[in-house]
Amino acid sequence: MSDQYEVWRRAHEMSQGRELTREQMEALGFTLEPLSGFWRRRAYKDGPFVAIAIWRDGETLWCLQNGEPKDCDDQMWSFCCRWPISEELYHSVTGGGAWPEEPPAPKDHNQQKTGDVFVDLQREYEAEKELAETFLKKPITTQQQADQAAIWSKRIAAIAKKATDLHKVEKQPSLDEGRRVDDKWRDLKERPAELSKRLKRHMDAYLLEQDRLERERQRAAQAEADRVRREAEEAAKRAEEAAIAAEREASAATMTGSAPAVASNFAAEAAHEADLLAKQAAEAEREAQARNANAGRTGAKVSLRTYVSARVTDYREAALALLTHPEMRALIDQLANRAIKAGTLLPGTEKVEEKRAA
Structure with a gap:
């Protein structure tokens, strides 16, 4: 009698607790046919993981999700086949344990809400911050710790996004009122200013003749x-x-x-x-x-102004003269970076492989 868990064991050993790659799944010979074993999947997009157990009893295919019966259709299998887990982890999670890569939850994460979204979100952040600061005091030495850091970063970033959204909601009435005030005064600010400029321009011919x-x-x-x-x-x-x-x-x-x-x-x-x-x-x-x-009198006098500007007659000479100017160097850096991103290495530049950061 063949071992129905053989492929799952190979998959779990190959994944080392990580998500299987497409190449690994092809090497294991995965198809749309569900395989017996212990797996996990997201409950929904970006949602928490749920534990899946699949096995065959004769011709009958059984499937449990977090200990509850579940239809093991193609969609179920396509979502969970990438994540083989150990049998011990399956029983730990269905028994109320946490996933190993999940950061620890704050002690008071289930505390009574005050009803003030700012206060509640502030408390949530402070609780996460206390644990995260402790975590940051030690270097990351294992894959599990790296996974925790990644998930924790996203979890805390979600607090920042929620704060941004709530801030926008609270501020929106003020923005709307500001726009209403702007709309009210816009014409009375812009139209007189435009008419004033037209009157000045109307004097140009006369003043130029006087000049x-x-x-x-x-x-x-x-x-x-x-x-x-x-x-x-x-x-x-x-x-x-x-x-x-x-x-x-x-x-x-x-x-x-x-x-x-x-x-x-x-x-x-x-x-x-x-x-x-x-x-x-x-x-x-x-x-x-x-x-x-x-023209005019003291306090309302209008006169011709002299505007000084430079006309470049030799761009090469001008560029050489400005070569040490900080703004020119910043512009050259910007254009060089734009060129290398487009696949062009400019003369006098070299490609630099920068160290990547999370």
């Missing part, structure tokens, strides 16, 4: 300032020469005992003329200064 006229005035004023400055320089030179002549005349008069007259008077007149022309030159320079075209 053109101002540049013409400035050119003429600068030419006049240059002329007056040259006359002032010439007058200063004449005044200096007259002063020297007056000084010589005074020395000669001292030696002869006569009074100086002509040179000293001319020097005084030349100095006075030079001073007047110097003042005129300074005034002409002030007149030659640029005056920005504007």
Whole structure:
């Protein structure tokens, strides 16, 4: 008489408590025909595991799920055939024990709910956190501990997702009210701002014409300032020469005992003329200064603004000049990563295999 549990024993030894791979199932010769043994499956998608026992009694196929009779159809078998378990584990779980890879449940996980979803979820997290922090103090050395960590991570992540969903539900009325207020004020904010911009743009042609006229005035004023400055320089030179002549005349008069007259008077007149022309030159320079075209009054003045921008004439030279700029290097890194992900290795780059993390 053949051993109906032979394939299950081989499957359990091959899996080492893990889910069978497609290759392992093919090597075991699995078909849609249920095989006797002890297995497990999810009660529903992402749900808890349930223990399955299958055996034959003559022509009759028996199936128990967590100790309760269950039809062993193709769907049942297709879900549980990947997970062979030991007979001892089957009896342990159906007797109320936990699956070995399941993290320990908090002592007060069945505590009375307060009705406040925030308080209840906070308590649930704090209970999980206390156990998880203890678990984290020791390194993982077994597959069972690694499985526990993976399941625990997902279980705690589910708390974060639930908190996110509940936060969204509680905050949604405030968001809706905020949108209502935004909708109420939007037009009254945007339409006046747009009309204000249109009024400014309406002045552009006039102000640009005034700016053109101002540049013409400035050119003429600068030419006049240059002329007056040259006359002032010439007058200063004449005044200096007259002063020297007056000084010589005074020395000669001292030696002869006569009074100086002509040179000293001319020097005084030349100095006075030079001073007047110097003042005129300074005034002409002030007149030659640029005056920005504007409109309005103090507090509501509008004037032309000068916007400075760069036009790239040689991208290679500009790129080389900017090569050490942190933003440029960050951009190059970003483009290089985008290229390598698309299967292209750019010149000057190399492929790096990063260590993977859970």
